[in-house]
Structure formats: structure tokens, C-alpha cells
Amino acid sequence: MQEQYPFAEIESKWQAYWRAQGQFKADLSKTDRKFYCLMMFPYPSAALHVGHGRNYIIGDAVARYKKMRGYNVLTPMGWDAFGLPAENAAIQTGTHPRLTTLANIATMKRQLDAWGCCYDWDCEVTACLPDYYRWTQWLFLQFFKRGLAYKALAPVNWCPGCAAVLANEQVIDGGCWRCESPVQEKRLEQWFFKITAYAQRLLDDLAKLKGWPERVKLMQQNWIGRSEGALLEFPLVPRPDGRCDSAKSVGCFTTRVDTIYGCTYMVLAPEYPDLPELVRGLPQETPVRQFIAQAIKITAAERAGDAGEKNGVFTGRLVINPYTGEKIPLWVGDYVVMSYGAGAVMAVPAHDTRDWAFARKYGLPIRLSIQNPEKTLRLETMAQAYVEDGLTVDSGAFTDLPSAEARARMTAYAVEKRFGRAFVAYRLRDWLISRQRYWGAPIPIVYCQACGIVPVKEKDLPVLLPEDVEFKPTGESPLARCPDFINTSCPTCGRSARRESDTMDTFVDSSWYFLRYLSACDERQAIQTELCNRWLPVDQYIGGIEHAILHLMYARFFTKALYDLGLVGFDEPFANLFTQGMICKRSAKDGQLYKMSKSKGNVVSPDELIRKYGADTVRLYTLFIGPPEKDAEWSDQGIEGAARFLKRLWRFIYAHHAVLAAAKPVRPELATLNARERELYRKAHETIQAVTGDLEGAFHFNTAVARIMELLNAVEAIQLAAGARDQEKAVMRFALETIVLLLSPLAPHIAEELWVELGHAPGILQVAWPTADPAALARDQVEIALQLNGKFRGTMMAPSGSDRQALEDLALAQPQIAKTVKREQVLKFVVVPNRLVNIVVKS
């Protein structure tokens, strides 16, 4: 054993050992005590930085810990390898995305190895290779067959930066999730997955996800946005010019039917499909058309940013309030959203903030239909809408009912009179999956003049991405300009036809990869149902909070759809989810704290740090940096602490190597230990207990590392001499072995090496995780806190398990108490056995 901690040498040695021994090869045939440990697979950008590392280091620590606890652990890794950055790089440099992607994968794989993160590489999947995307296409066809994939003309989010459309989930604050360009609304024909068909199940089944963070479930719940209400038809008053309308009524969705008697007008969204027809030939046609043109032009971001200012125009048409028979004006307004509910709202200005503002602006009537419990609302004195529930007033047969009851009875009335029904609206929209870009899985569809939209035959999959393509983005897929790709024959009639030129959103690729790991090399089928049913749901999923809605909702949707298709026998993919916080670093430019990213120029490369300190140091610091679910600031100085700790551990074992080697390998006998030995022995067991609790429960790696550091501090406080008693040597050896074992999931290389130096056979992962001995944890004497009227007044020692009376007597006998307090003065003793005595006296 050498004096200096030779991290570089031992790290490559043990990495080779793990690989050679196949330490992380899962035996898929055995599923008793199975543990599927999954980390979100990375997008192969240029290289990993220490911020990415948190995910893999936590995952690796969990996998190693579970292995030592005797689980059959599956930890696969793969690559979310399709995506825009590689294509954008190709536009700039001319290098094909396939080449840069594969080169990046090689780099990142090397980095993961260097970190000591171990995976079963036999299960590796790479989303951009035909043997993977072939099955992504196959799944698309299954969805298509079931009507879950459809093409529709719809207003979509267009990102001018990426020259492609985006799904709703990919629009953040009106901008593109990737490049932050303001998103524009366009009407385009696009492919969608019918995720809304699963809205209710996605919502309901959140309750099943006991092992998910509450905030992630809440975010999904908000995103799905379920609202219960009623769908009501307002009959159209016939046109003044006597011509006919194709629609007889205008439907609207409301959650507040109870306010209907206060409804004084109705508003349509500018995009309302029937609107042009409704106004055709009327004097209002021109102003309405102008208004529509203007409203549609402004982007979603502008609309959101300008919330508050509401604009609209009268359509010249009237509708009839089906409850009152009253004729009310029909308006068009830019505050009504087409894609929610029915694209129309019944306006109750007295009881809705937006309607209030609109009515005030355009001088529309305001009528009170809900009274507050104090019955103090007067229209003349109201400064804003009263939006709470209350009691109905001036509501005909429904007057004087509590809001909830009014809603129930009014909805029932609508059903009875056949002008409405109860309805549930969701905020969730269908998932727009087509992208006008090259580097993705082609959508396996063919357009035939005669047969229309025709799916590619399954036996003809994959639809291969052509190699030689002009990448420049124009808003049309580069594939559309590739005649060899585009021109094909119809799978049904054989006549000449065109291929779909759009590719799939890369979130499609990542919605099922965790299933493919179980059969990565299967050329006959996408998913091995039996195997998946035995290994899933995933026991522990680990990834970033940024996917709380995006990937995590898409993957849940896919799993449910595949369940319905009979391809898997479970309907939730991830039983337990852990979302780690991001690693941030101050920017050298402006001193602000940013998420580590290449664009901010604040990345720290692991390569250099591993060269300087070793992988174990980087791992230990990454785990110690703070609570893993919270964001943390990377500190170049902080890592020194982790480095010092490992060096101290190494040096201590080096310095006592001979003594320890000479020690008889005996288990310490409690009864024969002296006080000092007993203390260290207990500390070791306390550490086992604490660290196990930290790893088992909520992944408190930061406190686990702190406990192990404490144990080393206690060890170092004892100078073990060559002539020390056998018992002392035995306790010392036990404490050191405990440190090494507890450290092995966190800093595995040094743990393997020191385990061997302590005289054991190689292969610490095969060693059982230690358990704390209750007898060793027990104490004869305990320290008890003394309080006088709740204020701390020192401590005293007492025999463990002393009863209340004994503790009271002992407390009164303590000099600092006896000085000022006599028993007669005591009003009350508060005794917490083994912890505290509080003496309450009259003050």
C-alpha cells in the first residue's frame, strides 16, 4: 500500500474489474428481489458536465446500495439521440448529425465510465439508430390503427427559431422551450397523438403514484386542468335579413351555471369557425372581419403579456338565454380562447372579473345574480366582480339557492329541456408530434391520390432516414426536398405516392425507451411483454424536475395506450420518482447564478476534475453539495473538502496498516470493551443506522456523507499504538470497515481498494450492507438536558431508563438547580425519559 492516495491508478483498475466481472449485468430471468433503477437517458450533446453528473452519480449510488442489499439490479443506459442541436450543428459545420451524435455518444460513454457509473451496456438503446426508430414507427402505426394518431388542421405553435412546430408542453412563457424564440400561432395540418382521450386517467392515476414527489403530481394536475361545469346551447335569434344559418345555436362551457341569470351577453373567440358565416352580409361584417384579422395576428405571448386589456366588437347577432328567454347580444372578443371549452363564453359581468372589465369598457349591462352571505352586495357600490359562491338572487325559479345547489338543479333543468348537459373541460390539448426537421424518426405514412392517408406496412419498416440531405430549415421538412425519399408507391394500390416528410417529436422516442431496454436487441418485436410485465414498473426513476410535465406525462400516456393495446400489463411506468435539483454556477461575466449550461459559459467539465482529484472525490462532493432534490451552487473550493476527507481516510489506513494487519480478526465483545472503545464502537453502529436511514428514505446523501465524516473524525481522535489491546484493534478495524462499506455506493473505487487493503477478497458489492446492532447502540448512562421554566440550564448524566421520580430527584440535586430551587417551589416537572427534565416554578 502506498502512502499517497493513488486515485488515478485504482480507479481505472476497479473500473476494469467491474467490467470484467460483469458486476452490473442484470439477470433478467430472475425477478425475485428485482430492482429496476432508471436514470433519464441523456441527449448526446457535446460532452457531460458536472451538472449532468448529479443524475448519474445519484443513480449509481442507489444501484450500488441496492446491490449490497441483495437486490437483482437492472441499470441500463441509452441515448436520446435524435434532436435539433445535432441538426443545427450540421447546418453550420456540414458534418452529418449521425456522425456528431455517434461521436458525442462515445465521449459521454467514456465520461460515465470515468465517473465509475456502471450500467448494463448489453441493454443500450440509441434512439437515432434504425433498430430503435423502426419500433418507434411501429408504435406510431399501432396508435394510428386505434385512432390515437391523427392528422388535423389546427392552430399550432410555430417556433421561428427552430423552423418547426411545438407541442403545447414545449411552449414556456410564450417561448420555445429550447431556443426561447417567441412562439407564433399558425394554422397548419399536423400529426397529433390523442393524449386528451387519456386526460381523466392521467389525472386519476396520479393517486397511484405514491412514490412521486407531490409537486410533480401537482404540476401534472394543473397541466391537465380539469373543470366541471355545463355545456349550454344558446339559440340564435334569426338573422335580421331573413337568411338561414347552418347552426341553430351557439354552445358555451361554464363552471358557473348558477350565475346564468346575470348573463347579459355572449362572447365568441376570434377563431370561432362559424363566426364568418354568422356575420356574412351584415353591416357588422367588415368590423368583425377586421377584428378577427387583428386578433389572430398577435402572438400567444403578446396576448398573455397583455392580459387585462380586452378588446371586442358586436357581431350584430343576438342569442337567447335558454333560462330566461331573454335576447342578449353576441360579441367577439380576444379574451376568449378557441381551444378551450366551446370557444365561447356566456358573460356574467357581475360575477366574473374578465366579463366585468369587458362590460365596463363597452358599456354592456351588469346584473347581480349572486348575493354574498351577508347580503350586502349592491351593484351601485361594487368596484369589482363578486366571484365567490353565494346565494342566487333574481334567478326565477332558482332564486335563493346556494351556488352549489343552484348549479346542480340548473344543470338538471338544462338536461330536461334538452339545451345542455353536465360537461368536464380539460386544459390539456392533444400532443402535436410532427416536426418539420430532418433529424428524427420519419412518420411512416404515405399520401396517395386515390387512397388518401395510408400507413406504411409494418413489414416495410423502418422508413429509413436518407443520408444525403440538404439541412437548411425552411419551414418544410428537409425530407420534402429529397426526391428519393419522398417519391414512393402506395402500399394499398401501388400507384405513385408521396411520403410524409415530417419527423416525430423526440419526446416520442423517449416515451417508451424504458421498455426497450428489456429487449434492446430483439429484431422481431418492439416490446417483450412478458419480460416487461415482470420488470416494470420501474422501481426508481431519477431525473430532472424540468421534465415534470413534458417527458413524464408523455411516458405515462404511452404506457396507458400500450396497456390498452395489450402490449404491457401495467398502466403506470414509474413507481418511484426522484427529481434531483440542478447544479448551478456563477457566471464569470455577470456574477449571476445560472443553471450550468454551455450557452451560459459556466460549465465545469468532470474530465479535468477527475484528473486532479479522482472520480470518487467528484462523486462525493456532488452528493455532499446539498439536499439532492434542491438546486445547488457548484463551488470549486467545496470539492477540496471531499478530497481531503478521502485522503485522510487513505492515510489513516496506510498509517495503521501494520497494526491492523496484525490484529486478530475478532468481532468486538461488548462486555470486554473499555469506555473509549465502547464509545467508538457505538459511534460506528450509530453511523450504520443513520446512513442506512439516509439512503433508504429520501436519498439524503448529503447527511449520509456528513455521518461518515463524523465517524472518521472519531476514529482519528484515537491514536492506535502498535501495542494496543486486541479489543481496541478490533473496534478500530470494525469502525474502519464500516466507513469503507458505507462509503462504497458513494465513492466505490477507494472503497474497493481499501476493502482489499483491510484484508478482504475483492468485490465489495457482494458484501452485505451492514446492520446496526441494538446492543451496541444501547447506553448505560445518558445525558439529560435540564431546563428551568423551559430555559436550558445545563445537562446531567443519569442511568439509562431512569424513571420520572429518579430524574426529578437527580435534577433537584444538581448544583445549578439546588442553588435556586427548593422542591416546595416546584409547580410541575416535565420529564421526557432519557432526554430532558424541565422544572417549572413560580416566576
Next chain:
RNA sequence: GCCUGGGUGGCGGAAUGGCAGACGCAUCGGACUUAAAAUCCGAUGGCUUAACGGCCGUAAGGGUUCGACUCCCUUCCCAGGCACCA
């Protein structure tokens, strides 16, 4: 605006009703060294005291309790999610 988290030394953080500040970073002092680095030892919330000690202190204010960083109420601030969603 609504919904979630948070706010503790110079810094990252620990403690979830019972000795606030574990562990680490930084800083200061000392040892070793010709010197420096590395390493080791010690100090390190504020005020006060010659000292023992005392008082104050977990965003602010109030409450519950023998006892509150922890529970409750009010306010402020920060972060995240949703947002003309009817």
C-alpha cells in the same frame, strides 16, 4: 391573480416539538518547514463579562405549549408551476 415550495452564522447546509448551527467551505491563530505548498492542532452567530457565566438570536409580528427553527394566524421577501381556461 391562483396553486406549491422556501427564508437558519461570512457561505453550502444540519436539527421537524425537547441542548439551534452537525458536517463541510472560508477566515483567523498556532505547529511542522530555510521558506512556501501540503498536512496537523485550535478558534470562529451577536452582544456582554477579568473570568465562571449571562442576555439576545432560525424573514417580521402575534398565538398555542412547561418548552417552538419545528405547530397555528397575519405580513413581507425569494423560487417554481399555472394563468383572459369561462
